[in-house]
Amino acid sequence: MTFAIIGPHSRVSIDGLDAPILELPTRLELELPQFARIADNFTSSFEVTGVELRKLSEEVFRLLDKFRAFKESQLKSIDMVGSDDPVVQATMLDEIVRRNPVHAQLEALLVCCKQTIAEDGTLRCKGN
Numbered sequence: 001m002t003f004a005i006i007g008p009h010s011r012v013s014i015d016g017l018d019a020p021i022l023e024l025p026t027r028l029e030l031e032l033p034q035f036a037r038i039a040d041n042f043t044s045s046f047e048v049t050g051v052e053l054r055k056l057s058e059e060v061f062r063l064l065d066k067f068r069a070f071k072e073s074q075l076k077s078i079d080m081v082g083s084d085d086p087v088v089q090a091t092m093l094d095e096i097v098r099r100n101p102v103h104a105q106l107e108a109l110l111v112c113c114k115q116t117i118a119e120d121g122t123l124r125c126k127g128n
Helices: 020-027 033-040 050-077 086-098 101-118
Strands: 002-006 011-015 045-048 123-126
Touching: 002 101, 011 101, 020 033, 020 050, 020 101, 033 045, 033 050, 045 050, 050 086, 050 101, 086 101, 101 123
Parallel strands: none
Antiparallel strands: 002 011, 002 123, 045 123
């Protein structure tokens, strides 16, 4: 079962209710009501516009930011970056975190939201 989030120029698919992206708010202790609508309505179709769309975009940004901080903390704790130079550390951590599929999915969703907001459009969400 796949859930599609469709903007004017991009699309994000979430494969199943057990997808890691849907578990993140709980794992990271974030309350994100607009984002929760995705899981709550996974088998339905609905649209997100206006204020709700801007709130969803803000929530996805917060989730992405918290996810990055969590992953960077994990990587530092296992000493994945063998440099004392903070610039080198930041660059290496960024490269590693960006390769994470959940990070990529969150970034794609943020881009989809921002494109839709820029065009004053409608984000279509389709479950099946």
